[in-house]
Amino acid sequence: MEKLQQVYEGKAKKVYATSDPELFIVDYKDDATAFNGEKKGTINQKGIINNRVTNHLMKLLEKNGVPTHLVEEISDRETIVKKVTIVPLEVIVRNIAAGSLSKRLGLPEGTKMKQTVLEYCYKDDELGDPMINDYHIFALDLATQEELDLIAKYSFKVNEVLSAYLKDLNIELIDFKLEFGKTTDGTIILADEISPDTCRFWDTVTGEKLDKDRFRRDLGGEEDAYKEIMKRLLGE
Amino acid sequence: MEKLQQVYEGKAKKVYATSDPELFIVDYKDDATAFNGEKKGTINQKGIINNRVTNHLMKLLEKNGVPTHLVEEISDRETIVKKVTIVPLEVIVRNIAAGSLSKRLGLPEGTKMKQTVLEYCYKDDELGDPMINDYHIFALDLATQEELDLIAKYSFKVNEVLSAYLKDLNIELIDFKLEFGKTTDGTIILADEISPDTCRFWDTVTGEKLDKDRFRRDLGGEEDAYKEIMKRLLGE
Numbered sequence: 358m359e360k361l362q363q364v365y366e367g368k369a370k371k372v373y374a375t376s377d378p379e380l381f382i383v384d385y386k387d388d389a390t391a392f393n394g395e396k397k398g399t400i401n402q403k404g405i406i407n408n409r410v411t412n413h414l415m416k417l418l419e420k421n422g423v424p425t426h427l428v429e430e431i432s433d434r435e436t437i438v439k440k441v442t443i444v445p446l447e448v449i450v451r452n453i454a455a456g457s458l459s460k461r462l463g464l465p466e467g468t469k470m471k472q473t474v475l476e477y478c479y480k481d482d483e484l485g486d487p488m489i490n491d492y493h494i495f496a497l498d499l500a501t502q503e504e505l506d507l508i509a510k511y512s513f514k515v516n517e518v519l520s521a522y523l524k525d526l527n528i529e530l531i532d533f534k535l536e537f538g539k540t541t542d543g544t545i546i547l548a549d550e551i552s553p554d555t556c557r558f559w560d561t562v563t564g565e566k567l568d569k570d571r572f573r574r575d576l577g578g579e580e581d582a583y584k585e586i587m588k589r590l591l592g593e
Numbered sequence: 594m595e596k597l598q599q600v601y602e603g604k605a606k607k608v609y610a611t612s613d614p615e616l617f618i619v620d621y622k623d624d625a626t627a628f629n630g631e632k633k634g635t636i637n638q639k640g641i642i643n644n645r646v647t648n649h650l651m652k653l654l655e656k657n658g659v660p661t662h663l664v665e666e667i668s669d670r671e672t673i674v675k676k677v678t679i680v681p682l683e684v685i686v687r688n689i690a691a692g693s694l695s696k697r698l699g700l701p702e703g704t705k706m707k708q709t710v711l712e713y714c715y716k717d718d719e720l721g722d723p724m725i726n727d728y729h730i731f732a733l734d735l736a737t738q739e740e741l742d743l744i745a746k747y748s749f750k751v752n753e754v755l756s757a758y759l760k761d762l763n764i765e766l767i768d769f770k771l772e773f774g775k776t777t778d779g780t781i782i783l784a785d786e787i788s789p790d791t792c793r794f795w796d797t798v799t800g801e802k803l804d805k806d807r808f809r810r811d812l813g814g815e816e817d818a819y820k821e822i823m824k825r826l827l828g829e
Contacts, residue, residue: 461725463719472728472732490711496707496710
């Protein structure tokens with residue numbers, strides 16, 4: 358299988374076509390952005406860590422009944438994935454109040470909520486990825502009821518599997534963002550990445566943040582935090 | 594029944610206790626506000642119009658199976674209502690894109706959407722009445738699943754009844770905001786008001802705005818617009 362032309366460049370990844378029309382290659386960058394691209398920087402080795410952490414977690418999810426786009430890791434930064442059309446939704450799952458939810462609802466960060474919260478944001482940089490609900494999704498024709506039911510079901514399953522897995526590594530899964538895609542035959546599968554870029558990971562003992570908030574909030578130590586996550590998950 | 598001490602003053606209404614512990618008296622003011630109270634003004638006779646229009650529409654809704662807080666209109670500006678605890682949600686029903694939805698989704702005002710949209714905002718002035726979803730509502734314990742199902746069912750029914758009724762008067766119901774309350778025995782009923790303050794009414798022929806957007810957007814003619822609504826609905 359041959360790596361062909363670049364089909365997409367996002368904030369943290371590039372995507373390439375391949376000689377197989379059903380497969381893409383994802384190439385993870387060290388570039389870090391925050392606040393809809395307003396803040397820019399680099400986190401050394403982030404691309405390698407996010408590639409490996411994502412694949413490690415997607416394998417775990419596949420075993421637990423969540424279909425993903427993962428096919429095969431081919432280098433430190435590159436992975437073969439199934440070609441999908443991304444459903445233009447950021448699906449956010451929240452166990453503990455933090456970030457934009459804390460601001461929106463006036464809940465201090467760290468507040469344990471009565472139940473897990475699922476949010477959808479419309480992936481549109483110009484609009485600033487606004488939060489939307491099921492009705493907006495159907496009114497805009499972004500997904501069908503059946504597709505959204507499946508997306509919600511998978512998202513809660515991801516939360517269940519990852520929360521339990523990470524707890525054993527002394528990591529509390531505060532919240533995370535998922536993206537789903539549709540394969541050419543219309544199947545909904547988990548796509549994008551699952552990494553310290555897209556999750557809030559707090560050390561269960563010290564409460565230390567082991568994720569992109571270190572970069573967003575200028576806390577420092579982001580490289581060490583990303584490395585610590587890879588060490589706990591992959592033992593290296 | 595005696596009118597006793599004021600128990601609440603909102604932006605457009607005052608509420609008084611009465612000698613009957615299950616009843617309140619609502620007193621409609623001419624004060625107009627917009628943008629979370631940042632813009633202030635007066636619309637002459639608005640209190641009278643909103644009182645009479647609200648009661649007229651609530652009677653229509655009662656006949657069509659939507660329970661409301663309406664008991665009896667006792668003066669131009671005053672109405673006896675059932676005492677409720679307000680569920681802290683603004684329930685917004687949208688048939689055509691306008692206002693904050695147009696901004697949020699990048700849809701030009703007047704866009705007909707694929708389906709009616711229901712939105713919830715958390716009634717909290719300090720937070721700016723943020724939009725929230727079902728999960729936030731349960732996480733914050735603002736309503737139970739059963740209560741929210743009923744609120745959604747009633748809201749769609751209100752839309753169905755009012756849209757048909759207003760169409761015959763050459764008024765298109767673009768969108769509107771409802772509030773619900775819980776009586777002392779826990780029953781969910783429609784409360785607050787239904788008026789040009791809380792609805793977008795567009796003339797079906799000319800497209801002219803017959804609602805508070807005239808005030809919000811400095812279009813002028815708000816008094817005439819409110820009077821026109823009363824004339825079409827109440828024939829006077």
